[in-house]
Amino acid sequence: MEFLWEGIKEAVNLWIHGDAEIIEITLRTLAISAVATLVALVIGVPAGAFLALKRFRGRSLIVATVNTGMGMPPVVVGLIVAVMLWRSGPLGGLNLIFTPTAMVIAQFIIAVPLVIGFSLASIQSVNPRLLDQIVALGANRVQMLWLMIREARLGLLAALMAGFGAVISEVGASMMVGGNIAGETRVLTTATVLETSRGNVEVALALGFMLLIMAYVVNLVVTSVQQQRRPT
Amino acid sequence: MRSRFLGIVGALAALGLLAACGGADDSELLLATTTSTDNSGLLDELVPIFEQRTGINVKVIAVGTGAALRMAEDGNADALLVHAPDAERALVENGDVFNRQLIAYNDFIVVGPAADPAGIAGERDVEAALSRIEATRSRFVSRGDDSGTHKKERALWQGAGLEPGGDWYEETGQGMGASLTIADQKNAYILSDRGTFLALSGSVDLVVISEGDPQMINLYSVMQVDPEKGRINDGAAAEWVAFLLEPETQDRIELFRREEFGRSLFIPTRGRHEAETIALFASGARLPAAGGG
Numbered sequence: 466m467e468f469l470w471e472g473i474k475e476a477v478n479l480w481i482h483g484d485a486e487i488i489e490i491t492l493r494t495l496a497i498s499a500v501a502t503l504v505a506l507v508i509g510v511p512a513g514a515f516l517a518l519k520r521f522r523g524r525s526l527i528v529a530t531v532n533t534g535m536g537m538p539p540v541v542v543g544l545i546v547a548v549m550l551w552r553s554g555p556l557g558g559l560n561l562i563f564t565p566t567a568m569v570i571a572q573f574i575i576a577v578p579l580v581i582g583f584s585l586a587s588i589q590s591v592n593p594r595l596l597d598q599i600v601a602l603g604a605n606r607v608q609m610l611w612l613m614i615r616e617a618r619l620g621l622l623a624a625l626m627a628g629f630g631a632v633i634s635e636v637g638a639s640m641m642v643g644g645n646i647a648g649e650t651r652v653l654t655t656a657t658v659l660e661t662s663r664g665n666v667e668v669a670l671a672l673g674f675m676l677l678i679m680a681y682v683v684n685l686v687v688t689s690v691q692q693q694r695r696p697t
Numbered sequence: 698m699r700s701r702f703l704g705i706v707g708a709l710a711a712l713g714l715l716a717a718c719g720g721a722d723d724s725e726l727l728l729a730t731t732t733s734t735d736n737s738g739l740l741d742e743l744v745p746i747f748e749q750r751t752g753i754n755v756k757v758i759a760v761g762t763g764a765a766l767r768m769a770e771d772g773n774a775d776a777l778l779v780h781a782p783d784a785e786r787a788l789v790e791n792g793d794v795f796n797r798q799l800i801a802y803n804d805f806i807v808v809g810p811a812a813d814p815a816g817i818a819g820e821r822d823v824e825a826a827l828s829r830i831e832a833t834r835s836r837f838v839s840r841g842d843d844s845g846t847h848k849k850e851r852a853l854w855q856g857a858g859l860e861p862g863g864d865w866y867e868e869t870g871q872g873m874g875a876s877l878t879i880a881d882q883k884n885a886y887i888l889s890d891r892g893t894f895l896a897l898s899g900s901v902d903l904v905v906i907s908e909g910d911p912q913m914i915n916l917y918s919v920m921q922v923d924p925e926k927g928r929i930n931d932g933a934a935a936e937w938v939a940f941l942l943e944p945e946t947q948d949r950i951e952l953f954r955r956e957e958f959g960r961s962l963f964i965p966t967r968g969r970h971e972a973e974t975i976a977l978f979a980s981g982a983r984l985p986a987a988g989g990g
Contacts, residue, residue: 552928553771560928562773563727563756644758647741662874663736664897 472670501572513584534578543638576628587620732872735759763843772926841868
């Protein structure tokens, strides 16, 4: 119990004094996970909409793949991305291993099935008669898609939160493709593991609380948008 | 509504630019090392000095020695800082690495609960100590990760003519720091390098049980990866090796956290060769302790 108390004190202490390293790690964590989530949204929402609105041969196979991907172990994603990006790997020439970009790639792969899955479910659950109505009113494809996305935005914001929540809390892939390099690829989760193994339990707890608070604030902002009264 | 949503998207995009700015340098040194050098914090002290002087950006990847050696074989690192002399020699013979230089040493120790269920406290002969642990089936935690320390542990069991196994023998598959914490929580014995143990001594209750056997020396060497493997930053690796051998760096290694623990975590070899260093250690002139501790 003493550890926990010391951890809270250490955390408060580090924040009050604005410990430069922790702030830097926190900003980096936020940046990497935000980019990965953003890219996953840009690709995942249209893909989810397509799967929700189109009927074609092999659709069930793709949907099943997406659903499987939603539970994909990050550590496996990390291993595969790392092996690809190692200097000895097929994409070694890109010099991406142990960079923030490599972490964004791995986190994107973790987030995108979640975003597709949530988008698919939320768009599919929009009243189909609305779709007919939109088409009857003469909307073109882009207008139709935009209206559907607006209609399904509760679910789409849930997709955002699920994707972001998955990647920001993930440690295995970040460790493998990022390497936990100080000042470059060290994020809150990998730093927590490191400080624990160094025996600096208080610092580890401080980092952990930082992660919790950050995840909470981000979700609070998104939730406040999501739960706003819909325009009538 | 739409503007609010776009605001969030815009904020995220701005953060993305932040991430992109942390881009990589052209002159980068990928250093694969062991968890023991990293967990002690030694590299945190040496690397910034090297970076400032040379402008070379050092990427330290802390893995078990087994993984570090594999990274060298595959050309996935520029330089190694490891502690598994036999495995290193094999790599030198295969031509995977070259310019292998001994830079420092410390020693391995058997640590365990103060209650000492196997009754081996103070036993200098490590093989005798391990035999007692096995005979009494006292709990023992092994790294089990093919690291330098794990290789050493297996060699010691083998030397004692024992094949450890059973419910008293547990493998963690984790780094030195994490394994020490696990051993502490389980009241188990464990083989550790002295550096990591001292660094963690504030957070674990384990005590030194067996130390001083001549074969417990722990030799740290640095080496360069064969540039023929492609994409190797040969020049940076050579500079790194030279930097570690400099008298000034060797002084820093000796002083690293010495005040805090009353003894050096790593003892610089100052150009001594392996045989000389081992002889020095065996003669008992090891680990000069400040204040006679």
